[in-house]
Amino acid sequence: MANRTLIATVADLPDHGDRIIQEVGGVEICVFNIDGEYRAIANYCVHEAGPLCEGSLTGQMCTSDEDEWHWEYERDGELIECPWHSWTFDVKTGDNVKDDRYSVPTYDVDVEDGEIFVLL
Amino acid sequence: MAPTQSGGELSVDSMLVVDADAHLLEKDEDLLPYMDEYPGMKRYIEGASDPSVQIRTQIYSGPNTVGIYDTDARDLTSSVYDKLKDDDESAHVDTKLEEMNDFGIDVGVVTGTTMLHINTVNYPQAALAYANAYNKFLRHEILDAHEGIKAAALVSQFEPEKGAEEIDEMGSEEDIVAVAMPNGGLRPPFGSKEFDPIYQAAVDNDLPILLHPTTSLGFDYPATYRDSHTYAESRVVSQPWRCMWDLTTSLTRGLPERFPDLQIVFQEAGIAWVPYTLWRLDDTYMEHPDQVPLLEQLPSEYVEDRYYFTTQPLGHTSGANLASAFDLLGPESIMFSSDLPHGAFDSAPEILRQLTPHFDEETIRAIMGETAASVFGLE
Ligand code: FES
Numbered sequence: 001m002a003n004r005t006l007i008a009t010v011a012d013l014p015d016h017g018d019r020i021i022q023e024v025g026g027v028e029i030c031v032f033n034i035d036g037e038y039r040a041i042a043n044y045c046v047h048e049a050g051p052l053c054e055g056s057l058t059g060q061m062c063t064s065d066e067d068e069w070h071w072e073y074e075r076d077g078e079l080i081e082c083p084w085h086s087w088t089f090d091v092k093t094g095d096n097v098k099d100d101r102y103s104v105p106t107y108d109v110d111v112e113d114g115e116i117f118v119l120l
Numbered sequence: 121m122a123p124t125q126s127g128g129e130l131s132v133d134s135m136l137v138v139d140a141d142a143h144l145l146e147k148d149e150d151l152l153p154y155m156d157e158y159p160g161m162k163r164y165i166e167g168a169s170d171p172s173v174q175i176r177t178q179i180y181s182g183p184n185t186v187g188i189y190d191t192d193a194r195d196l197t198s199s200v201y202d203k204l205k206d207d208d209e210s211a212h213v214d215t216k217l218e219e220m221n222d223f224g225i226d227v228g229v230v231t232g233t234t235m236l237h238i239n240t241v242n243y244p245q246a247a248l249a250y251a252n253a254y255n256k257f258l259r260h261e262i263l264d265a266h267e268g269i270k271a272a273a274l275v276s277q278f279e280p281e282k283g284a285e286e287i288d289e290m291g292s293e294e295d296i297v298a299v300a301m302p303n304g305g306l307r308p309p310f311g312s313k314e315f316d317p318i319y320q321a322a323v324d325n326d327l328p329i330l331l332h333p334t335t336s337l338g339f340d341y342p343a344t345y346r347d348s349h350t351y352a353e354s355r356v357v358s359q360p361w362r363c364m365w366d367l368t369t370s371l372t373r374g375l376p377e378r379f380p381d382l383q384i385v386f387q388e389a390g391i392a393w394v395p396y397t398l399w400r401l402d403d404t405y406m407e408h409p410d411q412v413p414l415l416e417q418l419p420s421e422y423v424e425d426r427y428y429f430t431t432q433p434l435g436h437t438s439g440a441n442l443a444s445a446f447d448l449l450g451p452e453s454i455m456f457s458s459d460l461p462h463g464a465f466d467s468a469p470e471i472l473r474q475l476t477p478h479f480d481e482e483t484i485r486a487i488m489g490e491t492a493a494s495v496f497g498l499e
Pocket of ligand 1: 047048049051084
């Protein structure tokens, strides 16, 4: 059975983009409030081991469906950009936005009575 | 990388050798008879005392080719093989066959020589006239003359829809196996959407695009060129820089996504610059995801699938180093080229000798000819 560890309270993370980084079982884990949902991801960048979750939440440039040429911007606030060299990952899945062969561990989260737990 | 196991000696005579970057030595006089569709430019070119300077801006004032190769510096059509003294219509073909015979080459994919400067003209109209005349010259004097000589239809960077027309016109010729888009002076660079009509026509006609740089920095890096003291220093960087720029823009501007079936061949910049550039491209792709929204995979993966690089000039190093460079890029992306009859040519038997200890026979055959046969659709 997964280890259930208290990592934060809902009161710690009231707004979208709020985050808290805690060490759990020797791993630094970050819990984000992403649009009212709580997401846990390792504070570890698979590029060169940078502190991923100390970076900015961001979005992604993409091309319009219409002509696949003009630039648009989507998913603002759903992605975390590493502060070291800007590799960017989906907070929900842990996948790198340009190449999903690069992925950062994510963890299930339980919210109970205003407390947020990560399951390891 | 495994040494050749075969008992027999590998030689150019025992395999298909395709020269993926060979040249004709066409002069203005060869092309003018085919320029009637562009009478205005024909008049200018005929009237020029030196079209290589006045029309094509072939030579910038500066170091360029002065004093090298022991030929008249302005006459890029001279070479050790220049036997084109007479006006005989078969002279170009005969000369090319002689070169190929001397170096064990079975098939030569030719582009022009003076026409490598088609994108450095003073008059964009002249570029259109040259492309059209050169293609007619191919049709009348080169194509169908010998099964060993294949050619690329020429396009200029101006009015890309005219380039598309040239490709459509020439595409039905059996001996046309590519589109030549010389990249010396190409502006905007290769990846630009402005050239899409050319790329569409290439895909429609199932022809790869050949990018051939020139050795003069002046066209592409004029500020740098002003500080260049000698042709030598300009030569070292001009071709690989140009090709790095075009490889880069083709990827960052999403050319392989716009035309997934387009095959691209970089000529005359050698091999070793490619892996280094790809590492930088992949790094940039990951570090600046917002700058490359048009790409959906690592730049190196597109290159692996549909980009090719010709060997000459390999540079001066050991066979082991060459083999390492080939391995870094991936031998399947590499095609032998001689550049004959230009003065910087590489010899097929010599390259074969250098590669033989380092690769298995199949890989060597692929590099020397089989890959080119498939890219160029040779029977
Ligand atoms: S360590 Fe995160 S981008 Fe380099």
